Amino acid sequence: xxxxxxxxxxxxxxxxxxxxxxxxxxxxxxxxxxxxxxxxxxxxxxxxxxxxxxxxxxxxxxxxxxxxxxxxxxxxxxxxxxxxxxxxxxxxxxxxxxxxxxxxxxxxxxxxxxxxxxxxxxxxxxxxxxxxxxxxxxxxxxxxxxxxxxxxxxxxxxxxxxxxxxxxxxxxxxxxxxxxxxxxxxxxxxxxxxxxxxxxxxxxxxxxxxxxxxxxxxxxxxxxxxxxxxxxxxxxxxxxxxxxxxxxxxxxxxxxxxxxxxxxxxxxxxxxxxxxxxxxxxxxxxxxxxxxxxxxxxxxxxxxxxxxxxxxxxxxxxxxx
Amino acid sequence: xxxxxxxxxxxxxxxxxxxxxxxxxxxxxxxxxxxxxxxxxxxxxxxxxxxxxxxxxxxxxxxxxxxxxxxxxxxxxxxxxxxxxxxxxxxxxxxxxxxxxxxxxxxxxxxxxxxxxxxxxxxxxxxxxxxxxxxxxxxxxxxxxxxxxxxxxxxxxxxxxxxxxxxxxxxxxxxxxxxxxxxxxxxxxxxxxxxxxxxxxxxxxxxxxxxxxxxxxxxxxxxxxxx
Numbered sequence: 001x002x003x004x005x006x007x008x009x010x011x012x013x014x015x016x017x018x019x020x021x022x023x024x025x026x027x028x029x030x031x032x033x034x035x036x037x038x039x040x041x042x043x044x045x046x047x048x049x050x051x052x053x054x055x056x057x058x059x060x061x062x063x064x065x066x067x068x069x070x071x072x073x074x075x076x077x078x079x080x081x082x083x084x085x086x087x088x089x090x091x092x093x094x095x096x097x098x099x100x101x102x103x104x105x106x107x108x109x110x111x112x113x114x115x116x117x118x119x120x121x122x123x124x125x126x127x128x129x130x131x132x133x134x135x136x137x138x139x140x141x142x143x144x145x146x147x148x149x150x151x152x153x154x155x156x157x158x159x160x161x162x163x164x165x166x167x168x169x170x171x172x173x174x175x176x177x178x179x180x181x182x183x184x185x186x187x188x189x190x191x192x193x194x195x196x197x198x199x200x201x202x203x204x205x206x207x208x209x210x211x212x213x214x215x216x217x218x219x220x221x222x223x224x225x226x227x228x229x230x231x232x233x234x235x236x237x238x239x240x241x242x243x244x245x246x247x248x249x250x251x252x253x254x255x256x257x258x259x260x261x262x263x264x265x266x267x268x269x270x271x272x273x274x275x276x277x278x279x280x281x282x283x284x285x286x287x288x289x290x291x292x293x294x295x296x297x298x299x300x301x302x303x304x305x306x307x308x309x310x311x312x313x314x315x316x317x318x319x320x321x
Numbered sequence: 322x323x324x325x326x327x328x329x330x331x332x333x334x335x336x337x338x339x340x341x342x343x344x345x346x347x348x349x350x351x352x353x354x355x356x357x358x359x360x361x362x363x364x365x366x367x368x369x370x371x372x373x374x375x376x377x378x379x380x381x382x383x384x385x386x387x388x389x390x391x392x393x394x395x396x397x398x399x400x401x402x403x404x405x406x407x408x409x410x411x412x413x414x415x416x417x418x419x420x421x422x423x424x425x426x427x428x429x430x431x432x433x434x435x436x437x438x439x440x441x442x443x444x445x446x447x448x449x450x451x452x453x454x455x456x457x458x459x460x461x462x463x464x465x466x467x468x469x470x471x472x473x474x475x476x477x478x479x480x481x482x483x484x485x486x487x488x489x490x491x492x493x494x495x496x497x498x499x500x501x502x503x504x505x506x507x508x509x510x511x512x513x514x515x516x517x518x519x520x521x522x523x524x525x526x527x528x529x530x531x532x533x534x535x536x537x538x539x540x541x542x543x544x545x546x547x548x
Contacts, residue, residue: 063423203533251506251532282506321526 001239003152004184011151011183012115012172013043015158017079018187020051026162029081031060039082040117041172050258062092066114070099073112078162082115085133089116092135099167100142112167113158118210119174119292134248137169138236144168145236146192150215151181153233156190165204175211175295195239197246201228204319205246207269208256209235211293212307216256219311222304226250235265242274247273251282252321254314256307283321288314291298332356332382339371339389351389354382369393499527506532514539 008013020026028047030039036062048055058065062083069079083092092114102108118134137145146161146168148154154172161168199217203226208216213231220227232239249255253273255266270285290307291297297305335355339345345365352374354361368392412485500523503511508531511518514535522539523530 175421279505279509282504321529321531 003184004167005180006151006155006183007177008151008154008172008176008179008181009041009043011155011181012041012158013045014141014183015155016044016214017050018046019159019162020047020054022187023078023162024054025076026078027054027056027072029058029065029079029197031065032057035220039115040084041082041096041115041174041177042046044082062089063095066092066095066099069112069114070095071108073099073110073167074102074108078113078161078309080112080113080115082117084117084250085136088246089133089136089192092270096140096143096167096169098139100140103142103166109165110167111162111165113161114167114169116169116171118171134171134235138265138268141236142166143236144192144234145171146234147171147173147210147232148190149176149210149231149233151179152183152188153190154269155183156188157192157233159187160189160192163189168192171210173211173293175293175298176214178295179214179298187319190233192234193239195242196231197228197234197242198231199227199229201226201250203227203250204252204256204315205230205243205250206232206256206311206315207232207243207266209233209265210258212256212258212290212297214298215290215293215305215307216311219308219315222308223312223315223317223319226313232265238265238268238272240269243269244273247277247285248280251280252318253281253285254311254318255285255287256311257287259289261289281317286314286318330357334376334378334380334478335360336378337374339365339374341371341373343371345369345371345391363388365391367378367391367393499525499529503530504532507535510535510539516542531537 016028019128020028028044028051028173033249048057056068060098062085065081065083069081072079083089085092096114099112103110116134116137117188125241134145134147137143142160144164144166146157148157148170154170156178157170161170176195198213199220201220206216206220206227206229208229213229216229220229228250230243230246243253253270255267266287270287273281273285290310292303293307297307333355335353337352338350339352345351346368348364350362351365351371352363354363371389373390375387375389382388397416449539510516510532516535516538518530521530521534522528524534525531
């Protein structure tokens, strides 16, 4: 399959367009304003004209958008909506809790795709105050939470999510929007269950997700010391099999934590490792705390971004343990 | 028991590992002392049979007190020694005088330090053995013959330390001796392969033997065997 080089945000748009052509049940719910600017991430520009009968504009209220989408999903449609959790996610979360409950207790299929823009899309700062609201979603259990870190995964995961019977939250970090990568021509599906080893190594495992994957890859390349990099790709479910298999080979692990160390994904991973790969550890699992990546950090070619420096420092320390 | 230590230190019997009549070997744990909340084992100073425990669990042990007596084994010719049910009785030892009875060993703890060194006093077998009760400095020591004196409540109060102010930084645990620290991975490899740790030079922090060091040693040995 030949590929073309595509921007992340264009890969998302292309996936949505292809899926809406393929499946007439897919409907787009957007907050008011989305009609003109293509949504928070600007990917759905032109969709209102293209799919006039499947484009619904709603008030800017996370709660009512998710509630409407849930109703549509329960009625047999496949709604896609975009909720910037950090800006108006708290209200959406209440409705999402109900969606999770309906999926679990009532066993009602809720084929609902929520695209969650993260990072600095809005310059005014997050209204709900959460810089990394993905952890809000992880306790819901029945809601899949996936984080594509490349244009190829973004496209493939949207296609897979729109074939999945349950609710899926797909986190799209603003810093990745203009990242360019190879994407197969035509449609493809990407797993919603599996992490990926993106750089192989045998001395240390570096675990990251979202934009931090690119920083981890750069750190691993610059260290050139047998550092393996795992792109989690999905947070719920967490693919601990891939993580554990890697750590059992390397004996050392650094988990990249963006902005906050405590009560985040990193702690959960660290716990799984000590519980299930303890006998293979040659050093204590560590978390590298880096500032939330911004687009400039990801695209910087000359200066080493602070995040890369911090990851390297922790790796060097652990390699010498 | 403890002479000259910090008089504030409260030492109690936390547990007896042996009962009267039990055989005990030199170095085996005899009883567990609780020293201001931490614990220390008292090892038996000799091979023999426990003939008497001088005090019960929870008893506060005063400096110089006798903890227990151990009867030394009878030499060759003598048949099995029966444990004396009431070795504390002063009258009993008359028997001991007839047979070459084991010498009673008095186990005494000398320092009130966290890890008290048991002192062994070997009392010469006297023809008319005196009672084994040894009265060292009459501290508020519990009667040696009395198995379980009541706990002394005022000592408990005394022992209560000043409460730490909230939020006070807790002392960091001391540095780990990395040269002798073996990670779970290293321990697993040692269990799976027959490796001589002493022959390996640690390349890790402070000379720690890393997993890679052990793997290299295993590989080197495999190569040597093949050659």
